[in-house]
Amino acid sequence: MSTRVKTVSVYSITLPRETIYLGEPRPGETVNEKGYIVRKGNRTVYPTSDRTVVVRIETADGAVGWGETYGIVAPGAAMAIVDDLLGPFVVGRDPRDVVVIHEDLYDLMRVRGYTGGFYLDALAAIDIALWDLCGKLSGLPLVKLLGGQRHEKLPAYISGLPKRTRTERAAFAAEWQAKGFSSFKFAAPVADDGVVAEMETLRETLGPAARIACDMHWARTADQAIAAIRAMEPYGLWFAEAPVKPEDVDGLARVAANVTTTVAAGEEWRTVFDLVTRVEKRACGIVQPEMGHKGVTEFMRVGQYAQAHHLEVIPHATIGIGLFMAASLHASAALSAVTSHEYQHSIFEPNRRLVTGDMDCREGFYTLPTGPGLGVEPSEEALSLLQQYR
The missing domain is CATH 3.20.20.120 (Enolase-like C-terminal domain)
Incomplete structure (x- = not known):
């Protein structure tokens, strides 16, 4: 039972950038009060800082796995999904069942249409952390x-x-x-x-x-x-x-x-x-x-x-x-x-x-x-x- 997941924690990190991604603003592009800019060339929103979401999973015997996903826009959305929904369903599981866990978590929202976006981003972070744990528990690099x-x-x-x-x-x-x-x-x-x-x-x-x-x-x-x-x-x-x-x-x-x-x-x-x-x-x-x-x-x-x-x-x-x-x-x-x-x-x-x-x-x-x-x-x-x- 010591290999079972004890805790799933989620964090954000914000880092300043010297240059906005894709370069300085073009004419007509402005940074809003939330620090976002929309590129006119593709109508897509980007942050003016680097932001990411990090997941930490710890087993009952103290082994730790780390995962990460996108947090460049609205990082709180992916974080809420991990904290409120996905994380509690991982607690108590054997991290070595990583593919089975992935499938179980994917199925949770299947009938609600959440087959993309923040839900799958949040799931990606958990999946990476579990694979990291698998490697550490076996003493092998992930590629092996x-x-x-x-x-x-x-x-x-x-x-x-x-x-x-x-x-x-x-x-x-x-x-x-x-x-x-x-x-x-x-x-x-x-x-x-x-x-x-x-x-x-x-x-x-x-x-x-x-x-x-x-x-x-x-x-x-x-x-x-x-x-x-x-x-x-x-x-x-x-x-x-x-x-x-x-x-x-x-x-x-x-x-x-x-x-x-x-x-x-x-x-x-x-x-x-x-x-x-x-x-x-x-x-x-x-x-x-x-x-x-x-x-x-x-x-x-x-x-x-x-x-x-x-x-x-x-x-x-x-x-x-x-x-x-x-x-x-x-x-x-x-x-x-x-x-x-x-x-x-x-x-x-x-x-x-x-x-x-x-x-x-x-x-x-x-x-x-x-x-x-x-x-x-x-x-x-x-x-x-x-x-x-x-």
Whole structure:
């Protein structure tokens, strides 16, 4: 009975940023009293600080597992779900039944339609914490519990070029190229001169060998996306991410069928069921699971389903303090279909002090943290910043 879960606690952490994600506000973009900004290019809300939700699960004999999920907007929503609903159903369970627990918690709200959003984010944090516990209880790193380590290191691509002008963004990318990175992605909503001009300048600056992708941020119709992608293709577009709204599955399939560039999608999906409908329509060639939205259990289901249908997997990565980043690297290292992994340098680098361990990204590659479970834990500084849900 000592391995049973005794407590589930949930916290938030808020960290200031020197530069707002995706760069300084554009004309017509203002920060409101809650610290949010809406990007006109994709009509999506972002915080002006880094915020994350952290879950701590402790067993009766004192073993501790850590999990993390998205807290960038309304963190109290995910925290309330953990504290009021999910956590009490985990207390008393054996953490080694992690997949069974995940399925039980998912089923709790099935008839109410909560198959996404804050509910699945909250579940992801608990799932990661339970997997961390499984690793610690067995004395093994998470990747070994997921079938074994396929990749010793993971190719990383530079995501986001938060500078004001197109020339400055290209120069910034070149700085990372000089550090050993050969793959890059720019964000269409802040490509102020248009995606074709952005692509042209990046290609001229980075040379013919660099891989350059475009995150289109769900902002176009299928016809608009097809036209934009075709216009970028002469400059060697690596992949086109999120070309249409997530709801437009038919539109996504139409884009994929009418361009030569590989279409990527999936960061916003919560479960493998989201992937099934896209595979049926051959709507994308690259799947981008996000650990903070899925947790380890669903991440692996998505990755394995993608593998079974011969799709490439390039995981998405918003970092938080690094707990779900570590989980993402372990899961990615266990999947043969993973060919690269997003590197959100503007979050990873400033926040790396907030976790212990040897997780790193250097010269174009991630290295997994070593040690049991995730291989990382909140640092003393992170622990001092935890704000418990009330």
